[in-house]
Amino acid sequence: MMFLRVLFLLALVFASVPSRADVDITSKFSNQGSVANTRHNMTQRQSSGGGPSAAIMDPYRNDYQEVCVYCHTPHAANTTVALPLWNRTIKVTTYTTYEQLGTSTLTQSVSQPGPNSLACLSCHDGQTAVDSIVNMPGSGGYSAAQMTAQNNSFLNTWTNTRGPDASVHLGMSAPDNTGCLACHSPDAGFVGAGATDFRAFRIGTDLTNDHPVGVTFPTNNGPGTDFNTPGGTKGSTKFYDRNGNNHMDKDEIRLYDSGAGPKVECASCHDPHGVSPGGGAFNPTFLRVSNTGSAVCMTCHSK
Ligand code: HEC
Ligand code: HEC
Ligand code: HEC
Ligand code: HEC
Ligand code: HEC
Structure with missing residues (x-):
């Protein structure tokens, strides 16, 4: 009887394991309802219960206490890029494009990534801190230079009312496993325990192993x-x-x-x-x- 039950449970487990392409890496966010309940909530605090312990991340990025502000601002947005009210630093970068891989099958030309890729790469290429924004919440806290360059002394002007102030401002970091990946990867973890492995999310500046972007x-x-x-x-x-x-x-x-x-x-x-x-x-x-x-x-x- 016990044996059968184990078999049944095993069958259930196997039946319910979807293919890799259809699953998220396990998250403490519910991943429904709002961007606030996803990994794109850089406060890392879930609005209602059960979320990750943001305090662990507080020394490494400013907690602006607003979900949208890590990407958008209602005023004084980044005008160097054609994106909706963009609040993030877009570091001028030359990416290695898919075309440079040189497959003989590609028929279209590939340019540098356009705005609707640069938005993502402003975090996912690992060059810029996730909290590197132009306009902080509240009055003051604005720096036009932030549009194209991360300035830590500007970022240090933010006071975290919910926990320790960030002493460093981490990005995902490429190609080495420093930055957020210092914890969020199994091989470089200096704390590690409980931190999800985020290596797959780090795209870097070499786009030759990614589906072409900027492709006509x-x-x-x-x-x-x-x-x-x-x-x-x-x-x-x-x-x-x-x-x-x-x-x-x-x-x-x-x-x-x-x-x-x-x-x-x-x-x-x-x-x-x-x-x-x-x-x-x-x-x-x-x-x-x-x-x-x-x-x-x-x-x-x-x-
Ligand atoms: C000192 C180690 C450490 C550093 C540095 C760190 N984290 Fe974390 N992070 C953790 C741990 C541990 C957890 C799991 C804690 C929990 O869920 O209660 C976590 C959880 C998270 C989660 C929630 C994961 C989920 O979906 O359940 C996100 C998102 C996250 N971190 C992003 C970041 C980002 C972005 C950075 C860089 C700015 C960063 N972390 C830096 C240790 C760290
Ligand atoms: C992690 C970054 C990120 C966060 C956080 C974020 N956005 Fe966006 N948002 C984007 C990007 C990137 C685009 C451009 C999408 C595209 O290229 O089509 C966008 C586009 C938009 C647009 C215009 C196009 C559309 O999809 O409707 C609106 C409106 C918007 N965001 C509102 C919000 C609001 C409100 C919040 C907070 C609740 C928020 N966003 C949080 C990244 C973000
Ligand atoms: C939004 C449209 C779009 C979607 C969605 C899309 N592709 Fe593509 N894909 C393209 C275009 C355009 C090209 C360039 C074709 C060319 O140059 O001949 C391309 C190129 C490719 C190539 C050829 C690269 C080469 O070197 O010749 C492969 C393989 C490919 N895509 C696979 C995929 C896979 C797998 C998916 C789903 C995960 C996908 N694509 C989703 C538009 C798309
Ligand atoms: C403000 C920084 C930021 C921006 C902008 C951003 N992301 Fe993310 N994204 C993250 C962080 C942080 C994570 C959690 C994993 C990590 O830390 O590496 C993540 C996770 C993801 C994941 C994995 C989700 C999962 O649970 O499997 C995908 C896919 C993703 N982002 C795509 C995008 C795309 C596409 C864009 C642009 C339209 C974008 N991101 C813009 C910071 C950002
Ligand atoms: C043609 C469609 C397409 C384009 C363009 C595309 N992605 Fe994805 N992306 C996918 C699909 C499908 C998955 C899920 C596949 C999987 O789980 O491996 C994915 C997964 C991811 C993940 C999760 C990590 C992983 O490998 O599973 C991240 C992060 C991500 N994409 C970011 C980006 C960024 C940043 C860009 C632009 C540079 C981008 N994507 C362009 C289709 C696309």
């Missing part, structure tokens, strides 16, 4: 070609209008145009606020559509 969408698309036609248009941005409502909804894959035609960027596939397929948990890894059955890929690629 082929003008030759539609039936008989390798690419499906994005039917929806908003300005010069194109999108796959799944529900046919002529509106660029957050659960629709899109192609951004910053002047050189529609291109694939990080936010083509991901929405950094989280997207729920129907009221409950967000799609894993901030994807606009669940990638079950490779649905993300087959939106664009006709394969």
Whole structure:
């Protein structure tokens, strides 16, 4: 009887393990309802119960006590980049693009990442601290120089009313496992215990092992070609209008145009606020559509 029960439990476990592409690395955030309940809440405090112990991270990044402010500000935003009310430092960088890998199959040209990738890379390339913003909450606390460069003495002017002041301002760090990864990786952990392994989230500045971004969408698309036609248009941005409502909804894959035609960027596939397929948990890894059955890929690629 006991043996059978164990077998049954094992069967349940195996039956419920989805493929890697469909799961998030376990989180203390619920990953539903709001960006506040995801890993993109840089206060690292969950709004209601059960979240991670933010105090552990307090010495390493400012707790601005607001979720949006790590990325957006209502006033005095970063004007060096065409992004919605952007509050983060965008360090001028030359990325190694996918094209430099030199595959013989690529037909389109690849430029440096556009704004809708630079937003993500402002944290995920590991060069800039997650709390490096232009305009801090409240009055004062503004630095125009922050638009393109991280200045720690400016960041040190913030006083954390909920815990210790940050003495250092960490980014994800590439290529070494310093920064947040000093704890959030198994091999370099100086504290380690309980810290999730975040190495997979560190994209770095070498984009040759990532799906091309800044890559032009082929003008030759539609039936008989390798690419499906994005039917929806908003300005010069194109999108796959799944529900046919002529509106660029957050659960629709899109192609951004910053002047050189529609291109694939990080936010083509991901929405950094989280997207729920129907009221409950967000799609894993901030994807606009669940990638079950490779649905993300087959939106664009006709394969
Ligand atoms: C001194 C070690 C240490 C450093 C440095 C550190 N963390 Fe953490 N972090 C932890 C530990 C331990 C936990 C788990 C604690 C908990 O959940 O109560 C954690 C939890 C988290 C979580 C929640 C994970 C989840 O989804 O459950 C996030 C997000 C996070 N840290 C981000 C960061 C970022 C961003 C940085 C760099 C600014 C950083 N951490 C630096 C130790 C650290
Ligand atoms: C981790 C960074 C991050 C956080 C935190 C964040 N955003 Fe955003 N937000 C972005 C990025 C990146 C874009 C641009 C998306 C794109 O390229 O399409 C964006 C776009 C937007 C837009 C315009 C396009 C859209 O998706 O509607 C609004 C409005 C917005 N954010 C509001 C908010 C609010 C309100 C909060 C806080 C509750 C918030 N965001 C938190 C990164 C963030
Ligand atoms: C303010 C900094 C910041 C910005 C901007 C940002 N991220 Fe993140 N992102 C993080 C942190 C911190 C984590 C948690 C893991 C870590 O610390 O490495 C994370 C986690 C993720 C994850 C893993 C989620 C999971 O649970 O598996 C994905 C996917 C992701 N980000 C994509 C994006 C994309 C795409 C953009 C732009 C549209 C973006 N991020 C913008 C800081 C940021
Ligand atoms: C063509 C679609 C597409 C584009 C473009 C794209 N991603 Fe992803 N990304 C995905 C899919 C699908 C996954 C989930 C695959 C998996 O779990 O390995 C993912 C996973 C991730 C993860 C979680 C780590 C991992 O490997 O699972 C991070 C972080 C991330 N993406 C960030 C980015 C950033 C930053 C960019 C832009 C430089 C970007 N993505 C561009 C489709 C895309
Ligand atoms: C938003 C549209 C879009 C989505 C979604 C998308 N791709 Fe692509 N992909 C492209 C474009 C455009 C190219 C460039 C094609 C070319 O140059 O011929 C490309 C190129 C590629 C290449 C070829 C690179 C080479 O060296 O020839 C592969 C492989 C690929 N994508 C796989 C995927 C996978 C796997 C997914 C799902 C995780 C995916 N794509 C999702 C648009 C997309």
